Amino acid sequence: MAGKGRVSNENEKLSRALSYLLRHGAEKEGFRLLPGGFLYVDDILKHSNFYPFSMEDVQNVVESNDKKRFTLELDSVTGRLKIRANQGHSLEVNDLDLEPITDASDYPIVIHGTYLRPFKLIKKEGLKRMGRNHVHFAAGEPGKDGVISGMRKSCTVTIYLNLAKALEDGLKFYLSANKVILCPGNDEGVIPPIYFDKVIERKTGELLFSEGKSLPVPTWEFNPQAPGVVTAEDIAKEFDSKKGRKTNHRKKAQ
Template sequence: MSADFDLVKLSKALSWLLRHNAEKQGFKFLPGGFLLVEDVLKHQKFKGFSVANVESVVGSCQKQRFTLKTDETDGRLLIRANQGHSIKSVEVEMEVITNPAEFPTVIHGTYYRVWDAIRQKGLSRMNRQHIHCAAGQPGYKGVISGMRNTCQLFIYIDMEAAIRDGIQFLRSSNNVILSPGDENGFIPPQYFEKVVDVKKNEIIFP
């Protein structure tokens, strides 16, 4: 098994634990959504991995999915996922966006197979805490995360109108735009500026 493959496996395992399954696996989050790296590495899913491996995954992740920091009280290493949590108790500090003019382009990436449902009901946060968006076109300067690079449709969000109507938006530490949606967990279609078919470079909505 190659080192590269091992690091991909480790990255996926960290996402699995930190975003979705830590509490089910008996972990208790520290403030900010952090866990001790030494405790994470004791879990059977991380057998064979080291602190150096974790540092390599975090440092090489272009989308900056994770944050490492040293505990100020005892010097031990902590790790968290920056966003994408389905665990309701996790509270990661984020910046509340009050001036949408600072983010003129906000895009949610998705796929053909779910477009009909999205067109009818809007974007859903589903089992996660937030709906994820990129703060601009993927690949542009400063846009490192917020959607998968396999997305087939780009939904451009009218964040100004949504905020005006009471929908909250936040910015994570790795510059992903996040929203809990309305009271039902949706960003309704009325806040879609346009939807672009990426492959065809065609506007398919409105």
Template sequence: MFKTNQNKKNDLGKFLSWILRHGALKEGIPVGVDGFVSVNNLLEHKFVQGRFTERDIIEVVETDEKGRFALRLNENSLDIRANQGHSLNHIQELDLKPITSPINVTCVIHGTFLKNWEKIKSEGLHRMGRNHIHFSQDRPDCNKQISGLRKNSEIFIYINLEAALASGLKFFCSANGVILCPGNQKGFIEPIFFEKVCRSDGSLLKF
């Protein structure tokens, strides 16, 4: 189906991101503590019903360049989950590897927008409604699809991972390579752990 309609594929991908990370319970869809949702239940949702098939969902998962989703085959059904980005508090993130040293991490970068900078500069990064703050290990100028970084980010905040780890902040690497941090007790990574901040054109911002 999607080979002739990329827009429908994008629509399904956005829906899956939202429903699996944030909206399943609100929409009356059971979700396990491991974050998995039955594909059969998704196919009965009003957005999906009659528009998409199980094969469509599988194709979105298999072709997603950011590796946002995972599938699990049970005896009687196929399940799907988001690899990270949940705001549902009861979900236990799977396959998160603790990062205990900066040695094997090239960089830790968070992308955001200029309108947020003044608040971030004074308060730090906050996980907001999610369970973690998301970071990429890839620089924004690399020639590949980047996980953990918005394509349209206007500023990029580099974290001093060594100092952050030394302070007691916890960092993890997800199954698709996104770096996650829950922040401090209030959910923040303070500006003292910013290594540098630059615009999309490479110019530096003061903080």
């Protein structure tokens, strides 16, 4: 059992490192993304942040990832294995193979997951990209009807989007390779609250917002221990912090 736990922990570390690199940190770490947001796996493994992971480790992480965050394929020209993140980028990526959504009836349930604390601002100002290229939505209730990605399992609030109204008013929506619905928002990168159909507190089923009308939010919204919005900048800071601790540990070992 200990062996399995150790492998799982290493897979999680590699998955997080790949997510950061492919979504946010490629340029900072000295890489240049290929068309479609890909990087060659052998180039990644030469980077000190990915020691001592192997090609097999990367393949295992991609195959076992329950949210299908990555695409792994052979380059048709070079024959080298390459990998990309399917969504969640703050980096500018060309040719990400996003499928435009034009018919709201194809996606009757479109939801965004958040928490009570940030919802206080969201209900006034709308959903923002928070440093990324798109706002993310799940194409249905997580865990139901094959929905595997689009929101965190820990989210305490679900925002149901009126996709038909948003499309009618000109907002653009896309479907990623791992079936996450993406929207860049309006010209300011925002999805205003007028497009919220309803908002529900997941644990209690309490209605917090309905058809454009905000309802009182529970007083425990202000619990300082409650999670907030995670931005691309937060992820970069966390990664840099862990990298610093890793470097210090190596120095002590020497």
